[in-house]
Every structure is written in C-alpha cells, then in structure tokens.
Amino acid sequence: MNTTPARKPNVIVFFTDQQRWDCSSLQGNPLDLMPNFDRLATRGTHLRNMFTCQPVCGPARSCLQTGQYATRTGVWRNGLAMATDAVTLAKQFNAAGYQTGYIGKWHLAGQAPIGPVEPALRGGYQSWLASHALEFTSRAYSTTVYDNDGKPHQFPGYRVDALTDAAIRFIDREKENPFFLFVSYIEPHHQNDADDYPPPDGYREKYTGRWIPPDLAALGGTTHQHLGGYYGMVKRLDEALGRMTDALKSLGLTDNTIVLFTSDHGCHFKTRNDEYKRSCHDASIHVPTAIWGPGFDRGGDLSAMISLVDLPPTLLEGAGLPVPDTMQGRSIVPLVNHQKVDWPEEVFVQISESQVGRCIRTARWKYSVEAIGKNPVKDSGSDEYTETTLYDLAADPYELKNLIGMDSHEKVAIQLRAILCRRMKEAGEAEPKIIPAPTRVGFQRVVEPSELPNAKA
Secondary structure, three states, X not given: OOOOOOOOOEEEEEEEOOOOHHHXXXXXXXXXXXXXXXXXHHHOEEEEEEEOOOOOHHHHHHHHHHOOOHHHHOOOOOXXXXXXXXXXXXXXXXXXXXXXXXXXXXXXXXXOOOOOOOHHHOOOOOEEEEEOOHHHHOEOOEEEEEXXXXXXXXXOXXXXXXXXXXXXXXXXXXXXXXXXXXXXXXXXXXXXXXXXXXXXXOHHHHHOOOOOOHHHHHHOOOHHHHHXXXXXXXXXXXXXXXXXXXXXXXXXXXXXXXXXXEEOOOOOOOOOOOOOOOOOOHHHXXXXXXXXXXXXXXXXXXXXEEEHHHHHHHHHHHOOOOOOOOOOOOOOHHHHOOOOOOOOOEEEEEEOOXXXXXXXXXXXXXXXEEEOOOOOOOOOOOOEEEEEEEEEOOXXXXXXXXXXXXXXXXXXXXXXXXXXXXXXXXXXXXXXXXXXXXXXXXXXXXXXXXXXXXXXX
C-alpha cells in the first residue's frame, strides 16, 4: 500500500493585458485566433461570463493579487503602490511551501515606469523577473526585465516569446517541487509610446480587414487602424500558451498543474471614450477566462457571473489551501463541481481615471452610474452619483442603445439601482445617493415583471 501523500498541484496564471472576450471562438470569433485556449477551455472549465472588477491595469492587478476590490486594496488608479502588508496570493503559496515566481509586467509599485521594483513592493514573490511597467522598458522585439537583484536582463525574440521562454525555464527549474508561477504579458495592450498594437512580423497583414465585432463596426474609433495588429498579438499569445502546455506535457506535469488564463480588462479602441478602456461596457470589462487541470477538468461551460476577485480564492481552494478572510471574492470550485450554491446574479465594477463610476452587470442587464463633481484621478469614490447607462443585453449584446431614463424601463432601473447600492456597501463603500436620469418617452416595449432583475437583500 502506497502511503506517500499526493503532491500539491502546481499553479500557473497565464495573464494577458487588455484582451477582449470575443477573441475566442468559444465566444463567437470566426478567425481561429485562440485554438489552444479553446481546446483547453473545453477540456477544463470555461468561464463564459467573467468580468474584471476594475478596467484599469494597476487596480485590476491589485484585485487579482489580493481577491479584494480596488477601493479596499488602495490601488484604485494607476500610479499607486500595493501595500507591503497586503495578503497576496504569493504570500499564501509561500506559506504552503510553494516556490513562487513572477515574470513580466507588475504595475503595482507606484513608481516611475523605468527601473527595478523594490523587493518590498513585489507582493511576496520569491523568484522575480519583471518590470513595473513593461510597456516602458521594452518594445515588441526588445524585452527588458529585472531580476531579484534589480539587474536588467534583455531577452531576444518577440516579447511574448521572450517571456514564455523565461516561464518555461522556471517550470523546468522548479519541476521537482510545487510551484506557483504568474506570467504577466503586456500583449495585446497597445505600445504606449507609439500608440500601436505591434504583432510579430507578418501577423498584422493576416488579420487586417477581417471580422470586426459589431460594437467596433458600428462605432469606429481606431478599429481599422489597430484591429489587425491586435488580433496578431492575440494569435501569438495563444501560440505561447501552446508552447507552455507542451512544456508541461514533456516534463510530465500536465496532470498535476492548474492553469488559469485570464486578462485584466478589455479594449474598446477609443469607441467609448478617448482611449481604450476605463468604461462600463463589455468591451472594457468582459475578458476571456478558463481554468483547467486537477479539480477543474470537465467543469464545462459556466454561465454564472464571475468577477476577477473570485479568481484568487478559486486558485487557493483548488490547490487545497485556506482562503484568507481578507478576500472579498468567492471561490468558483462549488460551481465547477455543480453544487447548489447561492451565487450572486451580478458582478460589480468600479471605474477610475476616466470617471468615478460604478456598474453592475447581470446576465440580462447593464447599469452604470457616474459621480457628480469628483476628480477621477484624485477621488476613489463619492457619496452621490447620477445614472448614465442602461442596456438590455438580450436585445443589444454590444450595447449600442442606451435605455437609461426611458419610461418603459423605469422599473428595471429602480431594481438595478437597489442592487448597485447593496453591492457598493458589500465592497466596503458607503451607501450612495443615486440620482435617477431624466425621464424620456421610450418606444421600447414595456418590460414584464418576470424580466425584472432580482433585487433581493
């Protein structure tokens, strides 16, 4: 009889930047950009309705490291540092005997974009090969990151490949012991200093002029200039995912490694404001997400509304580790196991920098508010908001018809207003005053009582 205890599962987070949910064939994209993701999501658990809780780089990353909302982490906009005493994923895995490693973009040090991140500001990761703002220390074919000692390393090849090479080296080096590896790519985020989406050579030409999502086709923005390059970056990321899973297979680690693929936020190509994110629309908040490996294989296609803050407790429970009380998210493990659970019917989103905004998204409805008289780079919240958007996603999945204020949808807005106030309080914010939008005469059919959102306490 073998009494050797089972080894703890390895955990890898494959984290992209600014990636729309509809890049995947599982979400309707016809270009086969993500065949490895689609295959692995089908084998494991596909999180069809996964949304960021903050569509800005730094805040979203603080939420994913801590399982808390951005107003709780203190990183509610870019340029703020995560607290050195924050209870992070790395610290939890460290305490359980894991070797923890971080590779790529950090964006949580609250410092100038150039230069190494101080050890105290690295979230507890033991092995470090990263840059605070990778888009400022590298370009598409020139990747510079800093090691544990703050020494810069420049790696050859396309940036996605350079980071993937580093990740495979980490996996090979640590294969004898359980490890937690967080690989944070900058792609398909734009290259800031060039306002471009630089794919590998030859990839832009393959996708320019191809399928355009309906919101981008209707609203324009920089879509025709940038979408081909963006798709090329997505394609190379998926190829990197295939390389990484090939490495796991060759090292005999496939059956004992949990892999999470997700992104910090989406991209609307300057169709909703004057940049690429920081809005309540699905183009900004809906991200491609799947998890596979022990405990998550054959989980199916989950339709539940899942938030970025739910992923940290999910990884911990999936690895058999305790979930700290500080985390505000909930593990999806019961959902994966098809257990009956009282799961929220909506996700809650905080928005900064473009506006002091709040939003909820249900399977059917999108409802958002904006603060009155507040500075979105100085104020993290407000005690007073006004309604700004209401979308019926069943009839208008790409959010092209704003119904806020329409008399035909007054009852829907009232119900959603109550839900938003409750979710803000649950996140640790003060209960706000929300001023209804001015009434408009609508030409929509009146919503039936059975279609109203559930505003249960």
